[in-house]
Amino acid sequence: MSAEIRVPIEHERDIVTARQRGRELAAANGFSSTDQTLVALAISEIARNIVSYAKRGEVMLLALEETGRRGIVVIARDEGPGIADPELAMKDGYSTAKSLGVGLPGAKRVMDEFKLETQLGKGTTVTMKKWVR
Amino acid sequence: MTVSDRQRSLQSSMHDMGLTEEAIERRKRIVGLEPADLGRIAAVKDVVARGAEEFMATFFEFLSKLDEARPLVTSHGLLDRARQLKKAHLAAMVQGEYGTRYVEQRLELAQLYARAGLEMLVFLGAFHHLLRAIGSAIMKQFERSPMEGFENFMSLQKVAFFDIGIIVDVLVMERERTIRQQEEAIRELSTPVLQVRDRMLLLPIIGVIDTHRARLITESLLRAIRANRAKVVVMDVTGVATIDSKVANHLLQTVTAARLMGALVIVTGLSSEVAQSLVALGIELSKINTVGDLQGGLEEAERVLGYRLLRNGDALPPPTMTEN
Numbered sequence: 001m002s003a004e005i006r007v008p009i010e011h012e013r014d015i016v017t018a019r020q021r022g023r024e025l026a027a028a029n030g031f032s033s034t035d036q037t038l039v040a041l042a043i044s045e046i047a048r049n050i051v052s053y054a055k056r057g058e059v060m061l062l063a064l065e066e067t068g069r070r071g072i073v074v075i076a077r078d079e080g081p082g083i084a085d086p087e088l089a090m091k092d093g094y095s096t097a098k099s100l101g102v103g104l105p106g107a108k109r110v111m112d113e114f115k116l117e118t119q120l121g122k123g124t125t126v127t128m129k130k131w132v133r
Numbered sequence: 134m135t136v137s138d139r140q141r142s143l144q145s146s147m148h149d150m151g152l153t154e155e156a157i158e159r160r161k162r163i164v165g166l167e168p169a170d171l172g173r174i175a176a177v178k179d180v181v182a183r184g185a186e187e188f189m190a191t192f193f194e195f196l197s198k199l200d201e202a203r204p205l206v207t208s209h210g211l212l213d214r215a216r217q218l219k220k221a222h223l224a225a226m227v228q229g230e231y232g233t234r235y236v237e238q239r240l241e242l243a244q245l246y247a248r249a250g251l252e253m254l255v256f257l258g259a260f261h262h263l264l265r266a267i268g269s270a271i272m273k274q275f276e277r278s279p280m281e282g283f284e285n286f287m288s289l290q291k292v293a294f295f296d297i298g299i300i301v302d303v304l305v306m307e308r309e310r311t312i313r314q315q316e317e318a319i320r321e322l323s324t325p326v327l328q329v330r331d332r333m334l335l336l337p338i339i340g341v342i343d344t345h346r347a348r349l350i351t352e353s354l355l356r357a358i359r360a361n362r363a364k365v366v367v368m369d370v371t372g373v374a375t376i377d378s379k380v381a382n383h384l385l386q387t388v389t390a391a392r393l394m395g396a397l398v399i400v401t402g403l404s405s406e407v408a409q410s411l412v413a414l415g416i417e418l419s420k421i422n423t424v425g426d427l428q429g430g431l432e433e434a435e436r437v438l439g440y441r442l443l444r445n446g447d448a449l450p451p452p453t454m455t456e457n
C-alpha cells in the first residue's frame with residue numbers, strides 16, 4: 001500500500017501545494033491529463049474552502065487500488081465552524097461569502113464519489129474519490 | 134514580542150511543521166527512544182546538570198571560531214537568547230519529558246539559528262562538540278563501570294538525535310521558505326503588461342495564478358489600459374495548469390473591468406483541460422472572447438483595431454479618402 005500524502009492547509013500557497021500533489025498522484029496512477037486537471041480543481045476548491053471558512057485544516061491524498069480499478073481518494077478535514085445547512089451549501093450558486101458558490105457542487109460534479117460531513121462548531125470533512133477511466 | 138505572542142507563534146510553527154503529539158511519538162520511535170532509556174538518562178542527570186555551563190561554553194566557543202556563525206555570535210540579542218535557550222535545553226534533555234513543550238523549545242532555538250543563517254553543517258559541528266563534552270563527563274563519572282556509562286550515554290544520544298531531527302527540519306523548512314519568497318517576488322515582477330502596438334496590450338500569464346497574483350494582474354492591467362489608452366488586450370494563459378472558481382472569478386471581473394474602460398480582452402492559450410474543468414465547475418465562459426493560440430489572438434486583436442494583414446505581393450487595397 002502506498003503512503004498517504006498529507007498537506008497542512010492554512011495559507012493560499014498550501015492550496016497550490018495540495019492541488020499540485022493531487023495532480024502528481026493522479027498522474028502517477030494513470031489518470032488522463034483531463035482527469036488530472038479535474039482532480040486538481042476539486043482539491044483546489046475544497047482546500048480553498050478550508051482557508052476561507054475554517055482557517056486551517058488538512059488535505060490527505062491516497063492512491064486506491066481495488067480489484068479491477070485504480071483511483072485516488074482526497075480527504076479534506078478541518079475543525080472550523082461547520083456548515084449550518086449542508087444541503088443548501090451543495091446548491092450551485094449558494095455562498096455565504098458572495099463568491100460563485102460552485103466549489104462544493106462543482107467538486108462533486110468532477111469527482112466520482114463525494115461525501116460532505118459537517119457538524120456545527122465541530123468542523124467539516126469532505127471525502128472525494130475518482131477512478132481511472 | 135511578548136511571551137504570549139511568542140507562544141502563539143511557536144504553536145503555529147508546530148502546526149505548520151505537523152508536529153502533533155502523534156508525530157512527536159513517531160519521531161521518538163524512529164530514534165528508538167523507549168521507556169527503558171528514561172532510567173538511564175536519569176542516571177546522568179546530575180553529571181549533565183553540573184557540567185551545563187561548561188558544555189554550553191564548548192558549543193558557543195566552537196561557533197565563535199567560525200566565520201560562518203558570525204551573525205549569531207556577533208548579534209548580542211540573538212546570542213543571549215541562544216545561550217538562554219541552550220541552557221534550558223541541557224536541563225530539559227535529562228528531565229525525561231520529551232513531549233510538546235520540549236519540542237516547542239527545540240523549535241524556538243532552531244528558528245533562532247535559522248534567523249542567524251546558521252548552516253546545517255555548522256550547527257552539526259557545534260552539536261557534535263557539545264555531545265563529545267557530555268560523553269567525556271559521563272564516562273569519567275562511570276569510570277568503574279564503563280559499559281553502564283556508555284549505555285547511559287547512548288540513551289541520552291537518542292534524545293540528541295531526536296533534537297537534531299527537529300532542528301534539521303526547521304533549517305530545511307526555513308530555506309524552502311526563503312526560496313519560495315524569492316520565487317514569489319520574481320513571479321510578481323514577472324507579470325508584465327506589454328504594449329504590442331498602439332492601443333494594443335499583451336498580458337502573458339505564466340505559472341501558478343493564486344488570488345493574490347490575480348489581484349496584481351488586475352491592477353497592473355487596468356493601470357496599463359489607462360496609460361496606453363488601450364482598445365484591445367490579449368491575455369495569454371498558456372501553461373496555466375489550474376484555474377479554480379475563485380481565480381476564474383477574478384479573471385472574469387478583470388475582463389469586465391477592462392471592458393468598462395473601453396478595452397476588449399481576448400483570452401488565448403486556455404488549455405482544453407482547463408476549459409473543460411471550468412465548464413464542469415459550472416463557470417460561464419461564454420462572456421469572454423477566447424482564441425486558441427497566442428498568434429491567433431494577436432491577429433484577432435489587430436483586426437479589432439482595424440489593421441489588415443497583407444501578404445507580400447498582394448495588391449494594396451484602394452486608399453480610403455480622409456479629409457483633413
Ligand SMILES: Nc1ncnc2c1ncn2[C@@H]1O[C@H](COP(=O)(O)OP(=O)(O)O)[C@@H](O)[C@H]1O
Nearest residue numbers: 049053089095096097099100101102103104124
Ligand atoms: N470547510 C468549510 N467550513 C465551513 N463552511 C464551509 C466550508 N466549505 C464550504 N462552506 C460553506 O459552504 C458555502 C458554499 O461553498 P462553495 O460551494 O465552495 O462556494 P463558495 O466558496 O464560493 O461560497 C460557503 O459559502 C460556506 O458558507
Ligand SMILES: [Mg+2]
Nearest residue numbers: 045049103104
Ligand atoms: Mg468555495
